[in-house]
Amino acid sequence: MMGELLFLIPLLPLCGALIVMFAGGLLSRRVLAGVAITSVAASAAVTLWLWPLAVNSTRVSLFTWLEAGALRVPVEILFSPLSAAMALMVTSVSALIHLYAACYLHHEPDTRRFFALFNLFVFAMLVIVLADNLLLLFLGWEGVGFCSYALIGFWYRNPEFAAAGRKAFLVTRAADVLFGIALLWLFRLTGTLSMEAINSQAASMSPNTVTLIALLLLAGACGKSAQLPFSSWLPDAMAGPTPVSALIHAATMVTAGVYLLCRLFPLIALSPTALAVIGLVGTASAFYGAICALVQRDIKRVLAYSTISQVGYMFVAVGAGTVTGAMFHLLTHAFFKALLFMVAGVVIHLAAGEQDLFRLGQLSRRAPLLFWLLLAGALALAGVPLTSGFFSKDTILAACFARHTPWWTLLGVVGLITALLTAMYALRLVYLLAADRAAAAGRGPTPRSMAWPMLPLAVMALVGGQLNLPELWKGRTILQGWLQTASGMPVSHGLEWSLAAVTLLLVVAAWLGVRRHYRLAPAPSDRAGVRFLAAGWQLDAVIRRGLTAPFEKTGYLLQRTVERLLTTVLPAGLGRLCQATGQYLRSITSGYVSHYLAAMAWGTVLLLAMLLLVLW
Structure with missing residues (x-):
């Protein structure tokens, strides 16, 4: 009986989205936000309450x-150790x-649409997480794609923001086609x-078939998780409100690809x-993202x-054979990101909309609590010893070196270089946010309601x-x-x-290098x-010239x-x-009737002759 309550986990956010969508016009802004927050928090509470059911991998239909011939697709969820975590x-x-979003967008006139999409986004992600079959997972997969499009382009009256939403939708759809091919192939x-x-029948497939299907699944995962060559949509996705960026990057869409590979790891x-x-794809994407992040001016x-x-x-962790390492870093990354x-x-918000790092600063003096929260997240991201990022990242690098092959040793070395860049x-x-430089005009102290949700994340970033x-x-x-x-x-x-x-040593070298560089050259390089x-x-530009431009021509x-x-x-x-x-x-x-009658008679004779010829 308790197993049937597992459906409450995805259904509660969906109910929240429907209430906000259809009854939002009758509710105040505060009540709308309360419904959205309560529905997701209740889903988390139900997950904790039903946690013991995950021990034996409870399955509920x-x-x-759909049912047609050999195809039978139930709406069925699996509450296993992996999906429960x-x-x-x-x-x-x-x-x-x-x-956090309820306070961040308190001046936004269209919070009804925002929270309806926000809750729907969580629902779609939970469908991915709990689905027991690939078609139901694909439904959630496309759901997060639609929600990301709508939320990234939330301020659609700005043409650039609307274009960013369309770009995210189209790039991820291209990868989804390859995932769909893998899905159909597996059913065949x-x-x-x-x-x-x-997973249980995979051993009966030929090695070449397994390789091709795995590569198609990888392509689908790369699209959702913004890995090369499908990574170009994610930086532009910053056009959406900041809570959208936090949700996409930390808890939902970007981690879906990794989770798919973990579910089908056998x-x-x-x-x-x-x-x-x-x-290789994971290592290249890690290096690419780190070296690009090193020179960005937009925070x-x-x-x-x-x-x-x-x-x-x-992705490197999955390739190295450690699903635990991949999930460990996925969890710690969710906290600090x-x-x-x-x-x-x-x-x-405090800088009145300014996002240029070189026009921000004095954070430790203007907002001390915010600076310490920033420091907690940055230390975990940098992999400073004893933080959560240190343990999860070292688990992945250790898995690479432990394979003792030239290929994985090379990837491990590149991973260490990437750790330095990180x-x-x-x-x-x-350093730039704490620098004592002329900063953009502020709006006042940090609202406490925006700071409270960060405290649990800061704690987990440090001790996770x-x-x-x-x-x-x-x-x-x-x-x-737990995962086994x-x-x-x-x-x-x-x-x-x-x-x-x-x-x-890498962390110390990174700090000394950053400090020396920006003391000698405080202005941005061009x-x-x-x-x-x-x-x-x-x-x-490469995609535009190699794919978009020929298509347009x-x-x-x-x-x-x-x-x-x-x-x-x-x-x-004609x-x-x-x-x-x-x-x-x-x-x-x-104009003579006799002529028309004669024409009709001869036409009839002609049609009868044709009919007799066909019958003969």
């Missing part, structure tokens, strides 16, 4: 959605972001869409080639490129490493014991000590290399030739032909 993160972090091979059944793990490619774009980089580490986006939103841009963020503390640190691997999933190759204490020492990195390696050519022929030239020609034929026939009419 509500009704049969993910659901708790999504609901709890989302509840805090909802609480296994006769089912149940992820558990697919299938993916059968292909060493696919694992190597996943590791939100720093965090956007940071997300690309940190999610890249999660949601915190950093919330802080960024308040900084922008520490540099995280500490650069702190306790969720999976390695034995080296006299801790318990709680997450590993792949943890990669065994890691020696010597390797863990070495990585901890290297990480400490060199060609910096502009190239700030533009994301001109990835948008082909469309223009077809419009000027084929479309014009079919819609203008040909109909006009019209003129019919008109000329009518004029000719009118000219040969005599």
Whole structure:
């Protein structure tokens, strides 16, 4: 009986969205926000209440959605250790972001549309998390895509913001086509869409088939998680309100790709080639995001490129065979990235909308509490020893080096270089916001209602490493014991000590480098290399020239030739032909009835002759 209550986890945010959508006109702004916050918080409470059901992976079916021949798709959810951990993160972090948004957007005239979409976003993500079959998961997958489009372009009257929403929608849809192909292929091979059944039958597939399906799944995951080559939409997604950025980056859409790979890891793990490619894509994306974040001037774009980089580490973890490492970093990243986006939103609010890091500053003096919250998130992002980011990131790097192959050693080395870049841009963020420079005019002290939701996140950003503390640190691997999933190759204490020492050195070097650079050159650089990195390696320009421009030229050519022929030239020609034929026939009419009767008789004879010929 209690198992049936599991449906309350996704349904409560959906009910909140429907109430706000249809009854919002009768409710005050405060009540609207209260309904949205309460529905997500209640979902988190139900997740905690039903937590014991996850131990035995409870499966509950509500009704049969589709049934045709061999295809039977129920609306069925699976509350397993993996999905329960993910659901708790999504609901709890989302509840805090909802609480923050209620104050952040208190002057926004259209909060009804915002909170309806916000709750719907959480519902769609929970469908992804709890779905027991790929088609139901795909429904949530497309749901978060639609909500991201609507929320990124929330201020749609601004053409640039509306374009950013369309870009996110189109780029992720391109990757979703490849995911859809993998879904259909798996059904053709296994006769089912149940992820558990697919994982159990994966061993019967040919190695080449497994590799191709895994690569298609990787492409779909890259689109949602903004990994190369589908990463260009995420920096532009900063056009949406800051609570939207926090929700997308920390608790919902961007982590969906990683979660998909973790759910289907028994299938993916059968292909060493696919694992190597996943590791390569993750490493390249992590390095790309980190080096681009290092030169950004917009505070939100720093965090956007940071997300690309940190999610890249999660992909590396999946490739290295440690689902636990991927989920561990996914959870810690949710804490410190949601915190950093919330802080960024308040900084922008206090600076009257200014987002340029070189026009902000004096944060430690103007808003001491906000500065300490920023510092907590930045230290975790930088991987400072004993913070949550330190433990989760080192778990991934250790998994790479523990494989003892040239390929994974190379990826581990690039991961360490990326860790140095990460520490540099995280500490650069702190340094520039604390710098004693002329700053943009402020609006006053930080509203307390915006600061309270950040405090739990700051605590978890600092101590969240306790969720999976390695034995080296006299801790318990709680997450590993709970998930009971792949943890990669065994890691020696010597390797863990070495990585901890290297990480400490990298953080110290990063701080000294940042401090020295901005003391000697406090003004932003405008060199060609910096502009190239700030533009994301001109990835948008490459896509525009290689894909968009040829598509537009082909469309223009077809419009000027084929479309014009079919819609203008040909109909006009047929019209003129019919008109000329009518004029000719009118000219040969005599006006005598006998002539018309004779023509009808001869026509009838001709038709009968044709009929007899056909029958003969």
